Amino acid sequence: MKTSHWLTSSKLNSSNILPFLVSGRNSFDLRDETRLIFSSKRDTLFQEAYKPPYLRPFFIKSLDISIGSGNKIGNSFLGWEGSSLFQLQGSYYKPSSEWINSPGYPSYFQSLRPIFPRCLECHTTFSQSENWQSPISTNRYNKENIVFGIDCQRCHGEVIDHVKYHRENPIDSIGRNIISYSTFNQQQRIDMCALCHAGVGKNINKPAFSFTPGDALNQYLTSETTDEPDVHSNQVGLLLRSPCFINFEEMDCMTCHDPHSNEKQSMLKFNASCVECHPNPKHRTVLSENSFDCVSCHMPLESSKLMKIQINLDSISPVQVRTHRIGIYIEGELLL
Ligand code: HEC
Ligand code: HEC
Ligand code: HEC
Ligand code: HEC
Ligand code: HEC
Ligand code: HEC
Known part of the structure; x- marks a missing residue:
């Protein structure tokens, strides 16, 4: 909550x-x-x-x-x-x-x-x-x-039959009548987040709210066509362009995130997830005292092109969001 x-x-x-x-x-x-x-x-x-x-x-x-x-x-x-x-x-x-x-x-x-x-x-x-x-x-x-x-039902589907069954069968410890992510493939796991984290897109021919976890998102929405996904609300588009995602078969959002908890003070956890796959990164540059803060250098904050805030009438400033395009950045520019 x-x-x-x-x-x-x-x-x-x-x-x-x-x-x-x-x-x-x-x-x-x-x-x-x-x-x-x-x-x-x-x-x-x-x-x-x-x-x-x-x-x-x-x-x-x-x-x-x-x-x-x-x-x-x-x-x-x-x-x-x-x-x-x-x-x-x-x-x-x-x-x-x-x-x-x-x-x-x-x-x-x-x-x-x-x-x-x-x-x-x-x-x-x-x-x-x-x-x-x-x-x-x-x-x-x-x-x-x-x-x-x-809430839970948004990501796990309708739970009424699940609750009814377990009220009637309190000793059954296997979750029944509920959508479980353990049976999902990578695409299904990502699509559930992409419903809301891959840009606005356009509903194809299905009514809003008819997408259920497990469905293929491309049957439901046409996603953003742009080559440059915005840092605001398109984490999926950016992650898909990252070397980590491209070179590691099983990566998805849950590699780093737990959708059930407040992750506000979780930088240590995020950095630990980098080290899990990159125990000995080869740095030629001499790293400063913040060498364990992988995220600050490899997922830097960027200005959103879509989300701008007008605090007074003469200045519109873009919102700063962390990019999900993991990579090597030199002075804010992605090294390709
Ligand atoms: C934003 C989406 C989201 C919300 C909201 C959410 N969950 Fe989950 N839940 C997930 C995902 C994704 C997994 C799979 C995690 C993994 O495999 O690492 C999961 C896994 C689980 C599991 C483990 C069984 C399984 O299917 O893998 C349980 C139990 C669970 N959630 C219960 C809940 C409950 C109870 C709530 C509401 C309080 C809730 N969830 C809200 C996305 C969500
Ligand atoms: C129904 C739409 C929806 C789905 C599905 C959804 N999200 Fe979100 N998510 C949002 C919105 C909206 C916000 C911004 C909430 C706010 O701050 O008002 C958000 C915020 C977040 C944040 C930022 C949390 C923070 O504290 O700043 C993370 C991380 C996140 N989502 C991950 C996920 C992952 C991983 C999944 C897939 C399991 C997922 N979301 C599925 C709509 C969704
Ligand atoms: C495609 C899904 C999507 C749609 C459509 C969408 N949002 Fe969001 N919204 C998000 C996500 C995801 C975030 C979290 C910030 C991010 O990703 O940069 C967010 C963030 C926000 C925030 C800032 C919350 C905070 O404190 O960080 C507001 C306010 C907001 N949206 C309002 C709206 C309103 C109003 C509409 C409709 C007119 C709308 N959004 C349409 C997904 C969406
Ligand atoms: C699930 C495993 C996994 C996780 C988690 C992961 N990566 Fe990667 N990453 C890879 C793989 C695989 C490659 C491609 C092979 C390589 O360069 O090591 C890669 C490549 C990279 C590269 C090389 C980019 C280039 O252009 O050569 C950088 C930098 C990087 N990752 C940083 C990070 C950071 C920072 C994090 C944490 C935010 C992270 N990675 C999390 C698997 C992962
Ligand atoms: C390699 C690790 C990693 C993966 C994989 C990852 N994230 Fe993140 N995510 C982060 C980090 C680090 C932050 C920044 C947290 C902070 O600033 O507190 C973040 C922040 C966010 C935020 C908040 C954005 C904001 O406004 O600051 C959202 C939303 C989000 N992630 C969604 C996703 C979604 C959706 C996926 C899957 C497509 C995903 N993430 C995959 C590491 C990851
Ligand atoms: C001060 C900024 C900075 C920090 C902090 C940082 N890196 Fe790097 N990283 C770089 C730069 C710049 C490069 C390009 C190679 C070079 O010149 O050192 C790089 C290269 C890499 C590479 C590609 C080289 C290789 O070994 O394949 C990986 C992977 C990587 N970093 C992972 C990490 C991880 C994991 C952490 C956290 C433990 C981290 N980095 C912390 C700036 C940083």
Whole structure:
């Protein structure tokens, strides 16, 4: 429950809105002089939009759902209009505790952007759109049928028969009626992560949320066609281009990651996984005191081309993300 997966989306209510309201930092101005102000009334967080002389708002909208764990970048917010779901213009940028223009929004006022199922497919366990059995996207949902966060069922499939069986057969110690990764091949193991970690892609002809662990992803999505996978949200594309992956048959994401635990302070563990396969790397360069920090040199932080944050109107800065293209980097450039 401490993983970013679990925390990646939630319904907003009195118990979780307060951290977003830091006194004196609850507004920002857009280029057309619109001022967005964030405040709470009873249990609800609101975004209000004002024009000079900033006396009464011309636009008010509640923030009903938070997307993003806030562990690295921050949170975006969604709001309901009847059964239709929209993204709001204000996002919360965690590193400096302030409200910013949502990534991708213009720098002038725009009311709302519709939220299609692919967004929720990566950030919730399940969301039922009005036409959930059809591949055609809509932003209308059944509000009561959204499971927030990414929980066990997202990666292990529906568990109802599993739970029922083991309640009825408490002495059977073999997991039954559940999808197990131990029977998966490398492609199936990677595809399960690639559903959300290989870029946005395009749904082919299958409805959102119909992909089940074990399925072949290329029957479900057409992946990014670009030759240069972005460091933001395309770890799969980058890892597949790494010499470690190319030369080691069994590598997948779980070689380094445990999807069940919070890995925030895990650099020692990650570096240990490098040493397991590279016990004696040959370094001609003299390594400094950080010689055990393999990751900092061979998986350096890079600027994302897709994810940019506009903290004030005159500067847009790219988010720094660790590349999964493992390799030899000299002054930030990959040595091919
Ligand atoms: C293809 C899957 C995918 C889609 C679609 C997607 N995201 Fe994400 N999102 C991710 C991943 C993966 C991350 C983790 C950061 C990374 O990989 O760089 C992330 C990170 C974020 C974060 C930052 C969380 C943090 O604190 O680090 C926010 C906010 C966010 N997404 C909002 C959205 C919204 C809103 C939409 C839809 C309009 C959306 N995302 C669509 C996969 C996706
Ligand atoms: C992000 C995806 C993800 C989530 C969420 C997740 N798991 Fe897993 N789980 C995996 C993967 C991948 C493996 C295989 C690990 C390996 O082989 O190294 C696994 C393995 C397991 C296993 C070992 C049996 C097996 O199939 O290999 C159990 C038991 C398990 N998970 C239970 C849970 C429970 C309970 C939850 C919720 C609290 C959960 N998992 C949430 C991805 C996930
Ligand atoms: C349903 C979509 C989905 C699936 C499936 C999924 N992830 Fe994620 N993953 C995300 C999103 C979204 C985030 C960003 C969460 C946030 O910070 O809001 C994320 C974050 C992560 C992180 C960063 C954790 C952190 O603390 O910063 C790792 C590592 C990760 N995923 C690995 C995996 C692996 C390995 C698998 C396959 C077993 C997997 N994921 C499957 C959506 C998914
Ligand atoms: C599962 C085994 C495995 C793991 C884990 C692994 N590698 Fe590799 N790596 C390989 C293999 C195999 C090669 C190709 C043969 C070689 O150069 O040793 C390789 C190649 C490399 C290269 C050579 C690149 C080049 O262009 O010559 C570097 C650098 C490297 N790995 C660094 C790392 C780092 C850093 C980590 C940890 C983040 C890591 N590896 C984790 C198996 C692995
Ligand atoms: C060779 C080891 C290794 C492998 C294999 C690996 N990762 Fe990572 N991953 C790392 C390291 C190291 C970090 C950086 C952790 C940090 O900065 O705290 C990381 C970070 C991440 C993050 C967080 C990105 C961010 O915003 O900082 C995500 C998401 C992720 N990995 C997903 C994946 C997925 C999906 C796969 C499989 C395609 C995968 N990783 C395979 C070592 C690995
Ligand atoms: C200060 C940066 C730095 C650190 C820390 C570092 N490396 Fe390297 N590594 C390099 C450079 C630069 C090269 C290119 C060869 C050379 O000139 O030394 C290299 C080469 C390599 C190679 C390819 C040569 C070979 O032996 O096949 C591997 C594998 C490797 N490193 C693994 C690791 C591992 C594992 C660690 C952690 C124990 C590590 N490196 C720590 C910078 C670093």
